[in-house]
Amino acid sequence: xxxxxxxxxxxxxxxxxxxxxxxxxxxxxxxxxxxxxxxxxxxxxxxxxxxxxxxxxxxxxxxxxxxxxxxxxxxxxxxxxxxxxxxxxxxxxxxxxxxxxxxxxxxxxxxxxxxxxxxxxxxxxxxxxxxxxxxxxxxxxxxxxxxxxxxxxxxxxxxxxxxxxxxxxxxxxxxxxxxxxxxxxxxxxxxxxxxxxxxxxxxxxxxxxxxxxxx
Numbered sequence: 316x317x318x319x320x321x322x323x324x325x326x327x328x329x330x331x332x333x334x335x336x337x338x339x340x341x342x343x344x345x346x347x348x349x350x351x352x353x354x355x356x357x358x359x360x361x362x363x364x365x366x367x368x369x370x371x372x373x374x375x376x377x378x379x380x381x382x383x384x385x386x387x388x389x390x391x392x393x394x395x396x397x398x399x400x401x402x403x404x405x406x407x408x409x410x411x412x413x414x415x416x417x418x419x420x421x422x423x424x425x426x427x428x429x430x431x432x433x434x435x436x437x438x439x440x441x442x443x444x445x446x447x448x449x450x451x452x453x454x455x456x457x458x459x460x461x462x463x464x465x466x467x468x469x470x471x472x473x474x475x476x477x478x479x480x481x482x483x484x485x486x487x488x489x490x491x492x493x494x495x496x497x498x499x500x501x502x503x504x505x506x507x508x509x510x511x512x513x514x515x516x517x518x519x520x521x522x523x524x525x526x527x528x529x530x
Contacts, residue, residue, distance in 0.1 A: 319442035
């Protein structure tokens with residue numbers, strides 16, 4: 316391991332729900348994704364951490380919904396984009412071939428967040444992506460109490476599986492509240508389809524997010 320992977324495991328601890336890719340999948344994505352990500356799959360598989368808070372995923376299983384989100388937002392070239400990871404709250408992390416991490420899809424708000432320009436070294440870019448993550452970043456706060464909700468949800472509803480998501484009912488884009496009692500477990504792909512139909516995805520920048528936080 317390297318210092319970036321070590322930093323990631325310091326935060327996220329043990330690997331869960333490992334499913335190792337077959338050789339066809341390795342061969343298909345070796346020309347599309349960085350060597351360090353392919354190596355991660357070989358060592359740990361597609362897997363989760365911290366009771367499903369964070370997942371490294373099989374991009375092929377997310378391709379259809381990713382294409383629909385990008386198309387709905389008026390973004391072209393979806394064949395070159397791949398979901399490499401997700402959170403329990405429906406955040407999808409999108410890698411562009413020969414570029415790096417380009418989007419974070421924040422599905423609860425129907426945002427496609429353009430990431431800061433990546434490192435020119437794509438292996439380093441993947442390492443930096445892992446090292447930049449923390450449980451606090453991936454968790455969601457109850458707006459009425461300020462408390463992070465993932466641990467409470469695991470106790471109340473159980474952890475999410477790979478194809479589940481903690482979803483607000485009613486959804487935030489339909490005016491629902493961001494609180495513990497409004498959350499349920501839903502099928503991830505049905506949820507993603509519903510959200511993008513309720514509110515067309517908006518492409519925003521990290522600066523836009525910062526301005527929203529201080530407005």
